[in-house]
Amino acid sequence: MDKGHLFVVSGPSGAGKGTICQKIVEQTDVELSISMTTRDPRSFEEHGANYYFVSKEEFLETIENNGLLEYAEVYGNFYGTPKKLVMEKLNAGRDVILEIDIQGAMKVKQSYPGGVFIFILPPSMTELRKRITGRGSESEDAINMRLGETLKEVSYIDKYDYCVVNGELDEAVNRVQAIIIAEHSKVSESIYHLIKKYEEEI
């Protein structure tokens, strides 16, 4: 059986990577990777659906056992991608999609270089500013700093396999779907099973 693919969907905040991943999970057989965190669950969050909520001890133990594809500490809380769950799905032939920021994606690239790395871009900085402003939670200064940060992040694009500009959401989702299909159409080990079958038939 074919091994599944790990699709790492990454990009600056506001580019829309989360929405794209959600649509992909809804419209295809690709499964979302669920992160592990030490932060407290919010009222609407479910263990195993939004996150795996674990104690700091358990998280540190998982790090020690080399059990994470990547992890980071943000404001005193740990977040990470459990390796075992992802590998189980891939080995069972199922595709996994992982939504993650650029720093995290670069760590995943080290721990799982066989992943397919997709960078989601905003159509323009003007549009990105509009999207961030629309969320209404940040000051003008904070937004300007964020856009400067975005430019730095975008310079990592050459570490990625694909890039998708998210202007129209449906168009961007279709592109990611096309990438998933194309990756499964690459000439790989799996095709030799079919050729073997040809030989037996003749």
Place this chain on the structure above:
Amino acid sequence: MDKGHLFVVSGPSGAGKGTICQKIVEQTDVELSISMTTRDPRSFEEHGANYYFVSKEEFLETIENNGLLEYAEVYGNFYGTPKKLVMEKLNAGRDVILEIDIQGAMKVKQSYPGGVFIFILPPSMTELRKRITGRGSESEDAINMRLGETLKEVSYIDKYDYCVVNGELDEAVNRVQAIIIAEHSKVSESIYHLIKKYEEEI
């Protein structure tokens, strides 16, 4: 502006590469590469649509001028892919699709390694036998020889980027379309124009 891509669609006779290319040309902006030949046109064939019909002198001159991406002589007639026409389209940012047998594809790979090479496979040898028999023009011996030939041809698959099994035509066409979209989503020079624009906006 982005350069177009050359999609080289190849595979054993009976796999359905011709029908797939035709559908792609109908359903997308991709343009078909028209071959040049010295054979006589059949009643329904049009110069510039099915083939460019030329004299043997003109063909040999084109070879001498290094004007063909590949060529072959079959039963005393020459067939080839005019380089200038393909390059003009690619340079104008248009995609070109080229339907060709495996030997021809291998020559194109030497003359234009930047092409995207797609191998069309039949779902099984049993199905391929059925398709060839359905055409009704060949003896059992000739068909058996052809299937043996197909097995040899299939061994070239590792020189290709993608393979598409043509069981259901629509499904195969969708896969080729996905490959075209994915190839245009690869991180390449062209994305740096967008990043340059980001910098100007900020």
